[in-house]
Amino acid sequence: MLSARQIQILNAIVDNYIRHAEPIGSRTISKREDIGYSSATIRNEMSDLEELGFLEQPHTSAGRIPSQKGYRYYVDHLLKPTHLCEDEMKYVRRLFADKYYAFEQITQHTAAILSSLTNYTSIVLGHEEILDTKLKHIQIVPLSTHSAVAIIVTNTGKVENKTIQVPEGIPIDEIERLVNFLNTKLVGLPLLEVRQKIQNEISSELQRLMENYQSALLLLEGAFRGTEPEEKVVLKGTTNIMMQPEFRDVDKIRNILEFLDTNEQLMKHFAPTSNGVRVKIGTENREDVINSCSIITATYHLDGNPVGTVGILGPTRMEYGKAIGIVDFLAKDLTRILEKLYSGG
Amino acid sequence: MLSARQIQILNAIVDNYIRHAEPIGSRTISKREDIGYSSATIRNEMSDLEELGFLEQPHTSAGRIPSQKGYRYYVDHLLKPTHLCEDEMKYVRRLFADKYYAFEQITQHTAAILSSLTNYTSIVLGHEEILDTKLKHIQIVPLSTHSAVAIIVTNTGKVENKTIQVPEGIPIDEIERLVNFLNTKLVGLPLLEVRQKIQNEISSELQRLMENYQSALLLLEGAFRGTEPEEKVVLKGTTNIMMQPEFRDVDKIRNILEFLDTNEQLMKHFAPTSNGVRVKIGTENREDVINSCSIITATYHLDGNPVGTVGILGPTRMEYGKAIGIVDFLAKDLTRILEKLYSGG
DNA sequence: TTTTAGCACTCAACTACTAAGAGTGCTAAC
């Protein structure tokens, strides 16, 4: 539907605006060596492109800037994703080489890399899909007569710990017996199942095993409460947004940072859904505070199942080509690392 | 050295400026009902106070604002620390009542309370003084043939965990034996000593106990590396600073937020030193980025020993009275809670 | 039919100037 020339011009405008953050006039475009038309011709095409909704004008005597639809077209049809250069690849690989990290450290590192390579705010979600997380070990360590730490280790290397209150009438050696019993019964099961078993089977078996099984059950409930699949959010480079000329406004920045602080909000935008890289531009994010931002996400996997999301948040005027390349690469690399560390483990 | 009237005027100016963030003129002061002098008299006194270095003038035809020396005098001599009102006390107490939290959660909560009560940025340092942290339990859980999770629990309820690489040639049941051996030998000792013992005694005993004790030692070193007393920094309300009229500048804000992101920097300013509340105003902080900020800190304790610091960072134009009251209260309350939970434990 | 040169028009951004207002410092009178 767009003519070849229109596409060429749209591409030039988006490119230019992404680089310089300023409206582009017809003369600027006509002067580019890859375009052999006069400013008047460009002007006509620009007028058409605006009518079609791909461009907009801040005011009459200004140049044009891409509209959201313009960015969308650019991302869908014109973009050539940039691959990481040698140095960048090395930089990423070096950070993960030779070392065995816990899941959380990996996400931390990934977020740091992502924001330093892109200069946008990076977000990594450790969405530990409970179906694939199996109990590896459980431990209850008494601290004093009335408090203890419950520790739950999963096959993904995640360690959950919780300080819990010890109900009256459970002596310390009873706890040890309880823990041994649990480890023989529950290790290897998915966490979801573990919680169910405690409610049913374990409950009755416990009755035979221990005197005050009521209290013991209370203890266990405390230990597992709040271990429901909690998604850890890692944010890095939040100050990067302030470098963008379109965010030189304190209130805009405050709104965005406050938005980033409320994890629940972020979840929605970063839920792992489909494969590949997703790009959400402006109001596609359905959130007023970030309607002049774009979000690029990709899902990473373990044993073929989605585990979490990596992504970046930047202005709609984003270097999409480079950003998509980097997010894609990191999601894949993260999958590779997880497979290596935890697959089948 | 300052006359009663000068003190009265200085007090009025600092008070006023803290409230309204605008230079105060002689007429404004003379109109206050507690001051019975004409603007001309005030003017003379203000001129003297400026000469003495307590006030400064943004420009000739503006009013006066307190200088750093002025704030210092105000804090040292004029201030009446505000006590928390009933509602605030209840708010704090309710959050900590009836629940047993792990050390980290407590610091998180404290920071949240601090920033919401003061509307400044709050910082809580979990300075776990190693001398008082004793090993409560150690556990190594194998994840796969070549990776494992090492878990160290201390008497303060802190759980450190680390994913480590398992050297070649250590079968799983050997690890179990190793852990049991360590628990009998090391539990109850201060962490510092634990690390020394592994280097010396344990090393030789291990030699008798296990075949490839070399590898086992490697494993242990991996587990304890990086468990050196690491101070966790909890920050809340970082966006509060943007509400202050003197920080409506994106670059200033970026600098401050970047400063807050580098934990190492913060440590210096929050090292627990003396007792009581400390107030550092402007350049007293010896750090360019925050030379228009003040920091108020107080140290909290366990068994009489300093454990960490709570504090806030705000503009030099800070509500010192209220802020000092709140920081003081929270440091004391935190001490109270820690004693209750972990003392002697 | 497509492209381009030319021209009138628009509008933000910058500059220069003015007026208003808040506040000071000094002097002289109380």
Place this chain on the structure above:
DNA sequence: GTTAGCACTCTTAGTAGTTGAGTGCTAAAA
């Protein structure tokens, strides 16, 4: 010692005028 009065300073807000980038339209050229 205190205060009224006044000239002076300096910021802020507002108003014109100017500039320049950019457009839209028309008519001529290709």
